[in-house]
Amino acid sequence: MGKVTKATRKFNKNHLKGELERRNKLKKTKQQIKKREVQKKKKKHTAESDDEEDDAFTGIDEVDELAEFTDTTPKGMPKDLDLSKFMEADPENDEEVESDEDINAILNGDSDSEEDDEDDNEDDVSGDDSEEEEDAEMEEAEDSDDEEAVFKKQLESMLEKDTAFAKYMKKNDPGSLKILEDNADEDEDAGDDDDEEASDAEMSEEAEEESATALVTLKMLHGWENAVTNQHSLKSLKRLLLAFYSASHMDAEDEDSDDVPFRIEGMRVFNKVVSTSLRVAPKAFARYAPVVNGKVTKKAGSKWTTIQALVKSYLASLLELMKQMSDAAMIQYLIKESEKALPYFVCFARFTRDLLKELLRQFGSSTADDGVRILALMTLRKLVSMAPSEITDMALKGIYLTHVRHSNVKNITSLTTIQLMRNCGVELYGVDANASYQHSFVYIRQLAIHLRNSMQLRNKESFRAIYNWQFINSLHFWTEVLATYCGDRADEQPQLCETLESLVYPLTQIIMGVARLVPTAKYFPLRLHCVRMLLRISSSTGIYIPVLPMLIEVLESSEFLGRRPIKSTLKPLTLDSYLKAPKEYEHTRVYLESILENVFELLADAIAAQSTRIAFPEWIVPASLQLRRWRKRVGKSWVRFSKQLQGLLERTEQTAKMVQQQRSKVDFSPADLTAANRFMEDVHPDTTPIGSYAVSLRKVRAQQRATLLEAEADE
Structure with missing residues (x-):
């Protein structure tokens, strides 16, 4: 986080309040003007309804019952809940949005528009620095524990004993690796002290390691591995994790060679560092804080305090390495290793959120293969089952928005990829019945609002907001969710079926309204997509939906009964x-x-x-x-x-x-x-x-x- 400049502080003190009031006033004025324009257009279209062409949609009454649906709140949530705030969080992105315009942009297919970027930059002028400071304080508060005083004493002791190491730590990011400065020997018993001395005596490279940027060799790695595996040396484990940190930051853009504790040369050494760390570290952690029934033992006798700092270092390096990899096989390997470390991730809120974001990024990556997506989904599902409800909400939001963001169909191949992502997302929505219902309600409601706005405005821009792949694939997504858990797998999860069943009717009305919005021959393919969705719901749930009239309308169009085809x-x-x-x-x-x-x-x-x-x-x-x-x-x-x-x-x-x-x-x-x-x-x-x-x-x-x-x- 950069330092707040003097000009920013002066602006916040003298002009921020007035600027915010001016913007809010301007926003309310624009909303009032837009509302008056909508009312004028509605009256105009009502007066001219007799002269409109046959192709123009006039059946607003067909989905008029959605008016009540768009103003309701899902069960189990407070009635005064601001649903736009509920929808705005996007776990894949760090920045917070102030309205539902970002989600609207995604559904409209223009999430990367320059106008949105300019608005975001303008709004961030006054509040960016203060928000970043608050986020940093919240993260530190979440990750702190009762042993904070103990860690401070250990840190001071370590800095006094090892000046070279202290010099290195001053250059490094204190947020990720200063925790490695713990004096772990204070918590070890007498037997561990003897093993530590024996390990130190056997390592002939000690003089070379005194340098802050020592060159890692295969011999050093072999010695560290033996010391950790056979003698349970925390000092060797710490040096191995420092080498792992150096390996994970080799390709970092803003890292210099002097900022890492070890220098790694050659692909062979790099692979050995990574494989050794991933193989040895979890076993070493399990000795001090074993995993029982999917949870890390943090009792007084588990020595969790001793290795907590090392666990944080391992998780941070693993996430950093996963971000940099582009090879599919290597990414799958790292995701599998992260799955094994899920009980340790769950111990730290910050690392849990970071892992969630990374899994969503890999899930939606345009370069990822199907194996990476499926493995990311499986790991994400397991993470949700172990983490608190806050992570469940982030995962459900993230999986849906990731699907919508990457749902622009270009050819049959991309369509197949989108269907795989949709199936994975549907699978995740079977984890928690209440959370799934709340998110389904909110986002289906958002689609209903889009449709009603388009029917009221009735211009090319409003039609384009509905007739795009992002919107249609959103309907496909919720169709699969309801068809799966209210039909195909209703017996497996009766509670989920019962909660989601009330959303079948509004979703059906939305799909029928979309199909008839612009009933011209040019959009027959879209109508057929909608009919397939309705048939999917009907056949799986057993609910009768009248789709035959929609198909017969296509046959009786002027394309077949009037003009001759070209x-x-x-x-x-x-x-x-x-x-x-x-x-x-x-x-x-x-x-x-x-x-x-x-x-x-x-x-x-x-x-x-x-x-x-x-x-x-x-x-x-x-x-x-x-x-x-x-x-x-x-x-x-x-x-x-x-x-x-x-x-x-x-x-x-x-x-x-x-x-x-x-x-x-x-x-x-x-x-x-x-x-x-x-x-x-x-x-x-x-x-x-x-x-x-x-x-x-x-x-x-x-x-x-x-x-x-x-x-x-x-x-």
Whole structure:
């Protein structure tokens, strides 16, 4: 932390209060002006609603019930809670934000905008230094313990005995390594003192080690390892950890060679220092403070005070080394070692937060492979299970924001990576039921607010705030969370299912509102994404969601019933990695064929999901009539798809007859809803005629996607 300048102190004393009042007043004025503009536009659009085009969305009433949802507070949290403050903390970044504008920017896909950076810099002029001082004081208070007086005495004694070491410590960062100056020999018993003397006598390199920048050799490492392993020498352990510190700071940008206690030359020596430290140090720590049931023993007889400083040094060096590594195999190795040291990380709040941030950084790194992401998630999950609730909150916020920040789809390969990150994030949300519900509520509520604002403003900018990959993948994320814990794994965690179930309805309303926000042919891919999300929720939870009308609206658009498609020689379009049609594909036959293939697949899935319901024969009648009418009108223009639709309708009829046959055998009345809900519960939807047809279409789609992945990998 830099020194506060005289100009800053003068500004804080004379002008800070007035500046803050001026900014708050200006902010309130802007909010009032914006509110008046929104009201004017709303009145104008209401007056001109009769003259609007068919493509403009006018169904605000469809999600009007979200108004109450956006003003509520999740269960278990105080009603006067400022939800914007709850959402603003981002564990991956050190800086605090003052509003929810940063999260809005992430969802809008412009988190790196220059305007936001300028605003942040302007706000930080007056308060940056004081905030940093407060953070430093809080961290020191958290890491301090009852033995602080003992450490001070040991520090003074060490500085008096070893002048060379004292000179080195004055150059170093006192926040990380001055704790190594403890006089550990004071706490050792007589047997340990004898071992220490024997170890010192055997080390022939003692004269060389007196130098503050002694060269580490393989012989020195071997001697230190033997002394620590066989003789339990704390002095050798301390020197080994100093060498580990030097190795972890070799590539630091602001480090000079004179600032580290040892000099390491050659990759062989570097690897030996790292491997020896990671192998020997945890075993040495366990001798003094063993881990029992995942917790470090800190009783009086455990000698925790003796090795606490050394543990801090080891954890700090391990984190620093993890930040500098770029090789995937080395990163995985370090994450595994950090997982073994989790009980020691949990003993220090600061190091726990630092490890959490580093795991999130590795999880969201664009250069990380799938193995690193999965291992980081597993370590993060284990850390959350051991750490206090504060770390759980940070982890849940961090995993979601990391997913959103890195969820911009560019091709099929990136889509696969995003799906893996989403699955990992969903897995983490199964750790704590109450915390998961609170975070899910808050962020789903934030999506609802975005949608309502877009419906009220109804301009290109507001639509763009919704129709981007960050927003859509946020919906995908919460869809998977609810579908997993309220459906697929509801029996495993009934408490989590019960708490999250109330969020199914508002999320469904949000997805339906997004799908119909701009119902033009260009955005058919986005609508199909939304339909897949709704089907995922419906099929896993058993809750009926009317998705067939949304698909039939696509078939009955002017693209199929009005104009003729444009012939084109463009290659077939894979809609998975698109939210809207590329400009050169608009109105082309290639694009519309891709739309029809996906629509028919989703139609089969939607019908199959209801194929074991007792009311299926009556439920399918309206949709069958509309599909037959569409086939009759456009059958000559789309011969291949007309035949495919005919096959779908035939299997639908077969399924309806099967349900009628089963229904004729029942012995309960229609008023018995419990028995009606259990109708054909032993029959899986995929085994019905329409279900088998849907499975075959899914297999074809999976093969096409695998082919595309192979093609991109070859390129």
